[in-house]
Amino acid sequence: MATIQEVAKYAGVSVATVSRVINTPDKVRKHTQFKVQNAIRELNYEPSVLGRSLRTSQTRLFLVLLPSISNPFYAQIINGIQNKAIESGYNILLCETDSDPAREVIFFNMIKNKLADGIISMDPTVNKERLIELSTKYPIVQCSEYAKDNTLSYVTIDSERAAYQAVKHLIKLGHKKIGLINFDKKFLYASERYRGYEKALKEFDLEIKDDWIYNTKHLNFESGQQAMRVLLNQADRPTAVFAVSDVLAVGALKELHINQLRVPEEMALFGFDNIEFSNVVYPPLTTVAQPMYDMGSISVQMLMSKIRGEEVESLVLDHHLIIRETT
Amino acid sequence: MATIQEVAKYAGVSVATVSRVINTPDKVRKHTQFKVQNAIRELNYEPSVLGRSLRTSQTRLFLVLLPSISNPFYAQIINGIQNKAIESGYNILLCETDSDPAREVIFFNMIKNKLADGIISMDPTVNKERLIELSTKYPIVQCSEYAKDNTLSYVTIDSERAAYQAVKHLIKLGHKKIGLINFDKKFLYASERYRGYEKALKEFDLEIKDDWIYNTKHLNFESGQQAMRVLLNQADRPTAVFAVSDVLAVGALKELHINQLRVPEEMALFGFDNIEFSNVVYPPLTTVAQPMYDMGSISVQMLMSKIRGEEVESLVLDHHLIIRETT
């Protein structure tokens, strides 16, 4: 790679002028501009982000933190993020934290080190205190998952209400015994969806039975399957189950197949997230759709505002139920 | 963030000494070390990657190029990459190219700009010429997908042989009419898997019928489903189908469900990749397992060797068939 000095020498001007041609062309005479442009082309020059960053402290890059790329839920959000970012002249780097605090620190340091201009965090396992502290100094936006702290901006949905509606839908269908496959309640959305579940059951005077609630440790197919196995093993088992994530629901569905239970006749199932898989399994999964693409692109807009130093309002987007064939 | 100067002043030493304490502690007296360590702690100092990079031209970061994170095939490879990278003191940045050449350029520029020390490319759509050219200057390794060019290192499997074995397995089961759901043959693995398919059929004197071969444009569930729909619509339809990717196979399976065909009795199905989902669908998919984790970690080792300036041998790893219930 040629450096700015080489270009300057080649064009017979100073480095300052080269820099001006690149950043503020109006301040340079047309003729000089032309000479420099020519040198740039000839030498195949590209400004070094490193040198520039060191000087200006901006990289036009931002970090997207997510726990694991194997959860398809993130795929579409990232799509939205990526498109909007590129539109705004930014690039994104995906950072898989694997829910490992040590790894998180590495990525946080990247922003401290000015290797990135901002962070979109989608990681529910993120250290909230650290995130809040960091957000006082650097542009940070939370997407989907969020900490209950008003110094931190987020874009998300109303999980409690969505869960409430899902369970209500099961009730309207005549179900009286409704199970819940939940994720570890230390995650905000898990506890919110639990509350929605609870609220619906209470409203219709239905029993909330501990035996019908299973909290998984992990968010993968196997956990969902195992949860359903436990639920099925009860003498008095539920006739419908609400799973707080499609990944869990799909795993649960597998267990139903293994036990040759007819879905939804012998067991109804309601998922959450509307991941691509949910429409490929058989029968297609009834689920809650989040506006994933929008969540992604909006979080970028929010981040851009923050970078510009503007005040940013957090946002709760609409969801909707997608009734397919498991209910 | 505190700078090295502030630390130096606080500790009452020169910046050089601070730098030494960080990079080559042995060259510093214990007592001085202690003072500096203390200052570092007090001021919460972390070396700026930017300043360091500008000076040393290394970031201990590398880029992982992949077309799309929504293909679960990559998840496990990335796992292998990530673990090995961290072990080696490196960090990775995931770069989704979306098969968009423009985006590719951005990431390639990052390495030219010394923002990363190396690249692992898993993108089959990557511009091969550019990659080859780049690889003469920068450390680059291909993982899974590869260009047939011996200047470029890769780690992969023998796709042709794997496909051959898969189809042979179907033949041994008594199938005489075997369809193929393939991906665009401009991708090397697609053409290799095609060759394996062809070879097996020829060996057993079975008909290779164009109508039984469908090349999808995209690599997603829907394409697989559509492919199977076409295959089923034939008057003389195959009794078994080999799909070159689990994603396609899973989509195909959905179409079989919709048509109420019993699997494998009325239609057998063989996938490829052993993605997590393949064992969750019903019936569980027979497929080819690639050593994804190993591919990931080996590609890191290869990249490290390259960074150290060593010669690197490309590698073809073993695969194996996983016979589940769709055959």
Added chain:
DNA sequence: CTGAAAGCGCTAACAG
């Protein structure tokens, strides 16, 4: 409109 020069944070000779 253009050039000279300072400096972003760091490392690595070089001297002592």
Added chain:
DNA sequence: CTGTTAGCGCTTTCAG
């Protein structure tokens, strides 16, 4: 063992 200093590639005053 430690300090001084040049310089990585760039942008940005400040003069002219």
